[in-house]
Each structure stands twice: as structure tokens, then as C-alpha cells.
Amino acid sequence: MNKNKIIKKAIEISQNAGDHAKNNFCEDGYKYESKSQTQDVTKIDKECEDIILSELKEISDEFKIISEEDINSHNQEIKENEYYWIVDPLDGTTNFRSGIKNFANQIALVQNNNVILACIYLPFENKVLHAIENEGSYCNNSKLNINHVHTTGNSLMNLESYLDEYDFKNLEKIRKEFKYVYSINSAVTSFAHFALGKTHLVYSCCDQPWDVAAGILIAKEAGATVSTPDNQAVDLFNPKVIASSSKDLHEKVIELLKK
Template sequence: MRSALLNVMVQAATKAGRSLAKDFGEVENLQVSVKGPADFVSNADKRAEEIVFNELQKARPTYSFLGEEGTEVKGSDGQHRWIVDPLDGTTNFLHGIPMFACAIALERNNEIVASVIYNPAMEELFTAEKGGGAWLNDRKRLRVANRKHLADAVVVTGINSRGRALDLLQLKQLAHVVPAVSGIRRTGSASTDLAWLAAGRFDGYWEAGLAPWDVAPGLLMLREAGGTMTDYAGTTGSVWNGQVIAGNETIQSQLLKIVKAVN
């Protein structure tokens, strides 16, 4: 049974998702502006954030709002903040790859307490509330996979192409992780990575340089599905430090050991 707050979040995500699905069907006609190397933003992205912002503000006008597309509002509430990525997987979207999501998290007193990750192209709605579990399409309870050996694991990551020192470090990490696992995947959508990890489709995930809206929705999803997340130092994962190593407790610790040793 969803809470009233989660219903608000689902309504906002699905309304934005309908807009994204329509634009996705006409992807070749989208007007695109370049925001930075390998980091595109489309009219669809901006439109989706406007929809989410308007829906959430209408329902909870005193809450703060932090959006990937630059929308930031300081609400009078002081305890609650929406953290939103209206289109996580923009590059996929613009290339006609149906791996993208509208992702919304609710932060209360610096803790994520509810989240929604919605992929309209696949019609998959992932939801989670603190203490209420994580769910797919309100029917399937999510649990992380139970694999115990990294050699049997499929691990997902994000590989950027900006040529930064962080990207080069990740390539070094990749060279050490590849021989230790069953397979590597790269979806292009961090919130999808965490949702699929919570659903047991992936066994582990690592990435750095992530923004709060990349991490916040999936963080709660993973924890409610029995998973664990830390940063590269092995301390409790945060949406603010940009580092994620995640999985079930066993796989996460094995993956952490490899990544931590690379510098």
C-alpha cells in the first residue's frame, strides 16, 4: 500500500514518463543542445523536469526541490527536499535506446525516505519507502541476488568519456575487475543500474563522479531490497560524495577490495 507521498511521486514520474515516451517516439525530431562533452540535454529532458516540478510543487508547495536540469527551490519546510533526475540516460534516449528513467527521491532530514524510478519505454515502475520494501510495478517485491562469489557475478558500471583523471582511474579499475567477474555491463543510466541491482538482475555496481540525483533514488531502493552501499573508502554510501560500490553484502565487500586497491 503506497503512502500519500509515494502516490504523489508516482503520479509525477508517470506524467513525465508519458511526455518522455511521446518524445522518444519522435527522437529524430528533437532539438538538442550541447551542455558539455558527452553530456547532452534535450528539450524532452527540460520538459520532463518542468512536469515533475509542477506536480510535486502542487502537492507539497513547502518542500525544497533539487533537479538535474538546474531547477533548485528552497522551500519553507526545511525538512523535506525532492531530488530529481527527470531523464537519467539522456544519451540513450537521444540514440533511440530504451534504457532511461525518470527518477525521484524524497529526502527528509538528510535521509532518503521514498523513491521512484520509472522507465516508460519498458513500462517498469520501481518504488521504495523506508521500512516498506522495494517493489516493481507494485506487484513484485525486490530482493538483491544471493550470489556469493564475484566470479559468478555480473557487475555494472559507468564509463565516462571526458578524459578526466577520474575516468582514467575507472579504466584502471575496470582492468582489475574484468578478470574477477562473470561479466561487465554499462547501461548509461545510474538510477537504472541501482534499480536493476535491487531487482537481482545485476550483482554489483561501482562508479564515481555521480551527482546526488544519480544516487538518491536508487540508494533507498537498494537498501530496501537487502543490499548495501559504501564509498571507495568503505564508509556508508552517501548521495553527496559521488562514489558508489554496491551489491549484496558479500559481493559488495569483494568488489570494494578490488576497487580500493587501485589508485
């Protein structure tokens, strides 16, 4: 497998879909449907998905694809395949349909349930982040290195959550320790901003693999410490994730959550 060739094609596909969303962006808002109490979808989500899925199949029609808008793909049996894609064609739909520019897409290739290459595209920032396992993370082909911050008092935390009871309890345990806590309603964008050094910790309580698959690899390859809130390896299909800019900061947050 030529990973460099595949990531180059994945980036091209990601940009094609992201530019489609950007070209159809409307600051006055966009018509949408509600998939659930916490999830919206627009026509553009589906069009971006069509772009990505059709072009990924050109890389290999043997690789299965899990994509947010394709309900038929939401099947954990896909984990039995050696290779499969995880796709979010437009993460931050609520922002997009509200005329807010914080949205992104992500494409990740998984081998034996481990992400081996991934990319994220931020259309309005004109930034493509990508990573190949054990080869580092890059933004527009410039190598990324996490800005290591070691204490909570100097840290900016990004929270992405539907704020259920579990999340509220954990947030209450750690929020007072951080100087700033904010949310931009797009887990994919949050991981990108973290890898770019704009924030120092991401606490993602989103519950789907397409929210975090690419971000986890890009964060790790940029030098971050990544685990679940109870300091275990992340399960892509049950992805509560903390990504920290330093081991010291990570250990501090894990200890706070144990209380």
C-alpha cells in the same frame, strides 16, 4: 507526514513525465544540445522537468527541489533544509536522443540528508520501482528481494562512469574478476535493473545526487549492501557508489579496490 500518500503521488508524477518522454521518443534520434563534454540535454528533458517540478509543488511548496536541468537548484546549501526533493527528469539523455530505449526518471524525498522515499520509472519496460525507508522495495507493487550472488566469477557487474583517471584505476583492479562487465549509460536504469535482479553489482562513479538518490534507497530496501568504494556511507553530494547483491560479494570488491 503520510509517506504512503506522498509516494503514491510521486509515482503518478513520475509516470506522467516518463510517458511524455515515451510518447516523444524517436528511433531515428532527437535534436539535442551539449551541456558539457559528457552531458547532453533535449527539449524533452526540460518538458519532463516542468511536469515533475510543477506537480511536486502541489504536494508541498515548502520542500525545496534539486533537479538536474534546473541549474539554479544546484546548491549544496539546500542540505540545510529538513526536507527536499532530488529529481532526474530523464536519465539517459544520450540514449534517448540516439533512439535507444534505456532511459528512466527518478524522484527522491530527502529528510535530514537521508533518502526516505523514492521511485524510478522505466517507461519502455512499464515498470515503476518504489521504496519507503524501512518498508521494503517494490516493482509494480510486487515486493523485491535481491538475488544474492556471493562470488565475482558468477556475477554480472554494471558500470556507470565518465571514466576519469580514478575510475579507470578502480575498474582495472576489479574487471578481470567478473564474468561480465557492461554499461547502459543510465545510472538510474542501472540501479533499477540491479534491484530487479538482472545484475549483481552496480559500480556508479557518476558524481551527482540525481544519479543515485532513488537507486540507493531502492537497492538497500531490496536487501543490497551499499557503500562508497572505500566502504564508507554514501554522501549524496559526492556519490561514488557500489551496490552489491550480497555482503560476501561486496567485501570481495572492497578488498580488490584496496590493492
